[in-house]
Amino acid sequence: xxxxxxxxxxxxxxxxxxxxxxxxxxxxxxxxxxxxxxxxxxxxxxxxxxxxxxxxxxxxxxxxxxxxxxxxxxxxxxxxxxxxxxxxxxxxxxxxxxxxxxxxxxxxxxxxxxxxxxxxxxxxxxxxxxxxxxxxxxxxxxxxxxxxxxxxxxxxxxxxxxxxxxxxxxxxxxxxxxxxxxxxxxxxxxxxxxxxxxxxxxxxxxxxxxxxxxxxxxxxxxxxxxxxxxxxxxxxxxxxxxxxxxxxxxxxxxxxxxxxxxxxxxxxxxxxxxxxxxxxxxxxxxxxxxxxxxxxxx
Amino acid sequence: xxxxxxxxxxxxxxxxxxxxxxxxxxxxxxxxxxxxxxxxxxxxxxxxxxxxxxxxxxxxxxxxxxxxxxxxxxxxxxxxxxxxxxxxxxxxxxxxxxxxxxxxxxxxxxxxxxxxxxxxxxxxxxxxxxxxxxxxxxxxxxxxxxxxxxxxxxxxxxxxxxxxxxxxxxxxxxxxxxxxxxxxxxxxxxxxxxxxxxxxxxxxxxxxxxxxxxxxxxxxxxxxxxxxxxxxxxxxxxxxxxxxxxxxxxxxxxxxxxxxxxxxxxxxxxxxxxxxxxxxxxxxxxxxxxxxxxxxxx
Numbered sequence: 038x039x040x041x042x043x044x045x046x047x048x049x050x051x052x053x054x055x056x057x058x059x060x061x062x063x064x065x066x067x068x069x070x071x072x073x074x075x076x077x078x079x080x081x082x083x084x085x086x087x088x089x090x091x092x093x094x095x096x097x098x099x100x101x102x103x104x105x106x107x108x109x110x111x112x113x114x115x116x117x118x119x120x121x122x123x124x125x126x127x128x129x130x131x132x133x134x135x136x137x138x139x140x141x142x143x144x145x146x147x148x149x150x151x152x153x154x155x156x157x158x159x160x161x162x163x164x165x166x167x168x169x170x171x172x173x174x175x176x177x178x179x180x181x182x183x184x185x186x187x188x189x190x191x192x193x194x195x196x197x198x199x200x201x202x203x204x205x206x207x208x209x210x211x212x213x214x215x216x217x218x219x220x221x222x223x224x225x226x227x228x229x230x231x232x233x234x235x236x237x238x239x240x241x242x243x244x245x246x247x248x249x250x251x252x253x254x255x256x257x258x259x260x261x262x263x264x265x266x267x268x269x270x271x272x273x274x275x276x277x278x279x280x281x282x283x284x285x286x287x288x289x290x291x292x293x294x295x296x297x298x299x300x301x302x303x304x305x306x307x308x309x310x311x312x313x314x315x316x317x318x319x320x321x322x323x324x325x326x327x328x329x330x331x332x333x334x335x
Numbered sequence: 336x337x338x339x340x341x342x343x344x345x346x347x348x349x350x351x352x353x354x355x356x357x358x359x360x361x362x363x364x365x366x367x368x369x370x371x372x373x374x375x376x377x378x379x380x381x382x383x384x385x386x387x388x389x390x391x392x393x394x395x396x397x398x399x400x401x402x403x404x405x406x407x408x409x410x411x412x413x414x415x416x417x418x419x420x421x422x423x424x425x426x427x428x429x430x431x432x433x434x435x436x437x438x439x440x441x442x443x444x445x446x447x448x449x450x451x452x453x454x455x456x457x458x459x460x461x462x463x464x465x466x467x468x469x470x471x472x473x474x475x476x477x478x479x480x481x482x483x484x485x486x487x488x489x490x491x492x493x494x495x496x497x498x499x500x501x502x503x504x505x506x507x508x509x510x511x512x513x514x515x516x517x518x519x520x521x522x523x524x525x526x527x528x529x530x531x532x533x534x535x536x537x538x539x540x541x542x543x544x545x546x547x548x549x550x551x552x553x554x555x556x557x558x559x560x561x562x563x564x565x566x567x568x569x570x571x572x573x574x575x576x577x578x579x580x581x582x583x584x585x586x587x588x589x590x591x592x593x594x595x596x597x598x599x600x601x602x603x604x605x606x607x608x609x610x611x612x613x614x615x616x617x618x619x620x621x622x623x624x625x626x627x628x629x630x631x632x633x
Contacts, residue, residue: 068610100622155546161613175543204543217535219547225527226552228588228612229520231603232581237515244616245473245502248453249517250555254524261610262604266597274594280589283530286583291578294571299564300439305529306560312528313457313557316550318542 038062038191038318041097043112045069046264047157048129049103050166052199053083058168059198060325078163083218086286094120099191102128107267110139116141125191127152131215131264132271147185150192153177153211154201155219159333171199176201179208180333189332192205196332202333218274223257223265224280230258336360336489339395341388342411343367343376344562345455347401350497351381356466366391376461392418397489400426405565409439415441422478424491425450428568429500429513430560431477442507445483448490451475451509452499453517457557459500462486465496474499474536477506487630501630515571521555522578523564584608 041063043274049067067084067262069075075087079140084311089090094116102116104107111132114204117140126149130136156174158165178197181189194205233251237243243251284314293301338357338360340347342579354360365382367373373385392398392414400407407428409515415438424447428434454472456463474477474494479487489595494501504512531549535541541549567574 078363085422116345116374137610155544157548159548160473163437167474170361179608184520184590193572207592214535214537214540214544215547218531218544218549221531222527222549224588225523225609226548227604228584229581230521230607232577232584233516234606234613235584236577236580239512240613242512243516243610243613245616246448246513247515248472249513250455250457250558251516251520253554254520255610255614256551258607259627260604260608261439262601262608266601266604269592269600270425270597271593273595277589279530279534280585280592283527284529284585286526286533287522287578287582287585290522291575291582294567294578295575297568297571299568301566303560304562306525306558306564307530309528310555310558311532312541312559314538315538315541316545316553 038098038194039064039066039096040099040101041066041068041088041093042084042101042103043068043093044102044104045074045083046103047161047170048164048259050078050081050083050163050304051168052101052103053128053168054168054197055076055171055200056167060315061194061198064094066097074163081163081166083166087293094124096278097124099195100124100126102126102130105264105267106130106132106136106271110135113149114140114143115277117145117149120147120148124148125150125188127192127195129154131219133177133211135207135271137180139210141180141183146183148182149186150184150188151179151208152192152196153179153215154199156201157258157260161261161264169228172200174201176203177206177211178203178332179204179206179211193332212272214274216272217279220269220272220276221283222280223260224269224276225283225313226255227260227265228258230255281313287307336364336396336480336492337364337394339364339366339386339391339398339492341391341398341400342402343372343381343461344409344559345463345468346377346401346452346461348376348381348461348466349466350399350401350427350493351376352464352466353469353496353498354493359489359492359496360547364391372461375445376437379461379464381461381464385573392422394420397425397493398422399493400424403562403565404430404434404569405473406427406535408433412438412441413444415447416621418446420446420448423448423486426492427452429517429566430510431504433569435478435506439478439481441553444481446486447505448482448486449477451477451513452497454560457554457611459559459562463547470498472499474501475504476501476630477504477509479503490597491630493537508616510570514570515577518567518570519577521558521579522567524553524555524573525563527560528553
């Protein structure tokens, strides 16, 4: 299959690597508006060639879009109106409501599959891409019923190459759930990083004391603002709600702390400990085999 | 050296393992008010014998205290008033001001070394203890000048066995810095866990979406409330200050998010990205050899 990857960062680059490794891609064409990223991806052998967008979308079978979600909204509609009917488009955006809404009435909506792989690291750019990033992770597909049989067939091959387990959600439900679990974590980490650098003037102390758990809590604060700012903005409604809840919980904790209410402090922490049980299932999930043909009901 | 470890959890257990492995301990006696922890530590071979406190503090050369900081304050003064002059006491408490103040005027203060190893995991109990927990981590020593030469000699051997790099701080400065870097991270993580479980009613979604970075951000929320509630309470002044700063940063971010101020959102995140540079030194630090004899000026 001839594959075009638009956006050669961590996500697009890692998919390209998986598609080549699995044999799904027979030729990989890359597009990136950042010339440095484009030439780095070529140099690293992630793609076979770099083309401009107009050339990259002809004579191809599959287009993977892995660009910031702010650019995604206009791009997918534009691409759908220009590609031939055999081409499949799959996006990897972290928000889904605005993207799905933007092309819902498009004549050839069926050629598009809306996807969000729940995977990533705090690193960005083609140099951060690696094989296995998506292995055994969850990938959410939205509005599967609006994708054509042939597009879903192509998507199945891509998702199998990535090694993901697919689940389905409505776009609005998707955005709400990822705001609560993923986007809030990123905000909490970004602001923790900023706060600590603000109050702890001596960087040497941050460095010396980071082994205390700070390093892992603040890991996501290293994430790319170019990728994450548009996600937060597109998901402002649910993220705002989650953020206000978080602030409220922090304020309540602070109140009990100041009151010296040991019992309540202990109770809140014990309640939070429940997250161990909730997350324990992750290991179980990792044992499962992937449902390779999950997109198509036979 | 005959060693008594009081508190056979993650910290006390891991030190016992290191002291045996290095040959520093010739006999290890354990004390724990939790009978299950005591017998588990014995079964795992972490200690050679379990004794009651009164018996464990006679015929020993070194006492390591690794109990919650709320119990530490009274315990150290009590122990110092009971042990023979050859015995060295080292605590592993995560707060230092109250502990150091409680024994500052004690006649035999010199037998005590106030220590805080910057290491840990989200797990607790003797089953969580392992060799290497402290390897290449930072250990903070407070009021070194109040410890005797012979106590520092013993501490040097212990810290070398743990593999830590020692640094020095005043007790109040210690508490302030760990509030900013370590304790605030724990609070942010505990409350993130509680918030997400509160707003995301479907645990399956938390489980499915945890790969998004949530799992690492919330890791510390699994920590022991028995250990951490007393730390927060003892360090309430500086923790409160750090927590209010954090809440203020979150509220400011929320304000810009609601205003749709993309530029400011992007700027805040770019500022937070600086944490990558600050933490990058950790790898450098890991390369350094340990300063084994750092406690004693030759």
